[in-house]
Amino acid sequence: MTTAVLFDNVSRHFGAVRAVDGVNLEIAEGEFFAMLGPSGSGKTTCLRLMAGFEQPTGGHIEIFGETAEGVPPYRRSVNTVFQDYALFPHLSILDNVAYGLMVKGVGREERRKAAEDALAMVKLPGYGTRRPGQLSGGQRQRVALARALVNKPKVLLLDEPLGALDLKLREQMQEELKSLQKSLGITFVFVTHDQGEALSMADRIAVFNDGRIQQLGRPEDVYKQPKTRFVADFVGSSNVLPAKLCQRLGLKAPSASLRPEAIAIAAPANGALSLSGTVAAHSFLGAVNRVVVDVDGARVAVASPAALAVPELGSPVIISFDANELHPMEDA
């Protein structure tokens, strides 16, 4: 398997601010890779390092085996879909899409055809004569995608491309992006702060915080087995059991994560672990009831199927879960 993007201990410091601080990652060719994190976590700076808008202050970057430091953006076979699309307002949609081919000296007729094909691919055939200002947000998003893809990049970078769209459109675009990536086989690097988006689309996820990668892995693993408290909080909402409770459950770790949906409010079955506490709060979330159980001062959230009855506030309950669902973490 070829490595598309390689970060070897890469840092980008702005004065005293360590936007990216010693990041290592390896993205495989044809992979859908998501960089997930809150704003200011360094994920966008990593993307800009790949695009060439930023140069690393330390470390080494390779794109398809070639050193990327010192290579300007216009000499990288990497294209970007910008957060607010960055379409050229003075050019028609067709000229926008054909821009990359135009600056590379492709003939007028050839690039017109390629641009029209690209527009058809993003389901905007015949929109070529319009101006960006005449399009809706979702349509502009598609144009930005076509404008990048028409250059047949080796890596496509997407900077929160769905952030400005409403929920329905976002879900639709998620599916389209995913299937587009599958059919084109291009490496996608996707920056988002939406954990649901990252989990549903990516082959692998890197969770960023404070300029560092907290955890890197497949969506299921990151979701089910968060390595740090930050990942447990940010990706979904795992319970973090303190050392005291871990010890009681026979686990030697500074803390452990436990998914709310892995817990049942019932006496333990064979081999299952259990804790007892009192109901501290509950709320109705549609498919499930969220029941918060107070276990010796530690609050444990339980996702209880809506079909089951909700125990009354203050009543003593026993919660049980499979031993496999309890995952030790690295920090307290």
Place this chain on the structure above:
Amino acid sequence: MTAFAEPIALPERRGPAGRLSDFFWKHPYLLLTIMLAPPLLWLGIVYLGSLFALLLQSFFSIDDFSGLINYEFTLATYRQLLSETNLDIILRTVLMAATVTLASAVIAFPIAYYAARYAQGKWKVLFYLGVMLPLWSSYLVKIYAWKLILAKEGILTWFFEKLHLMWLLDAWLALPVVGGNSLSVSYTGTFIVFVYVWLPFMILPIQAALERVPGNLIEASSDLGGTPAQTFRFVLFPLALPGIVAGSIFTFSLTLGDYIIPQIVGSSRLFIGQAVYAQQGTAGNIPLAAAFTVVPIVIMGAYLFVAKRMGAFDAL
């Protein structure tokens, strides 16, 4: 439930001021009319009216013997305007205005680009001060200062001497048309002073236009493979064009109409402004002076028309 039922509307404001506020709130266009009427009247009657009167004058002629104005419509004055000497004046002025505009645009663009893209905080303040400061001092003082700078005994000559570049200055001054005895009596001198005096009027509109270009468009162009030169040509320049055109309207029309700079710095050959001044003053030929003033109006009209056709205002 509150104990007291409070009225939904507050009680009316008392006094004439309160009543006036209510009245204007009910008739919003009345206030607008009152505020706009004086300037519109001024523009409409005093400004456009005098312009029209001027235009009318140019269709009269002057009696060569008595020097009195003959109030009969004729194109004789325009025939006079198109005589060789007068055409010479027009051509000289238009060429000067065009070169001054071009040079101003070339000099202003990098300054405006720096101010729009990079300058922040106190550097931005310094930029505005630097650009505006020359506008605060008297126009005449600046021009006389330049006359001294450009004079044969002036600081510029001294600099050229110190740098052992006198041969360069002499070679330039030996050139036909642009040369002369010294910079202060050459077209080159006139050109330098024009560019200096009008430069702020070019910088500010370009800066405003560039400020509105989102930075990520530059990155997008670069990302799509555009070299810096291509990014300038296909993205930055087209988006800055309305600003450049706005600035060039200032520099071009101001140069076309100015009569003080070429009189103080430059050769003794006339520019349109000087011709107008001479014709309506010493020569007393008001119709010809009027005909001369029509020239910049026609040229600017044509210029704006062409600029519009070329799409200079599309990005507005």
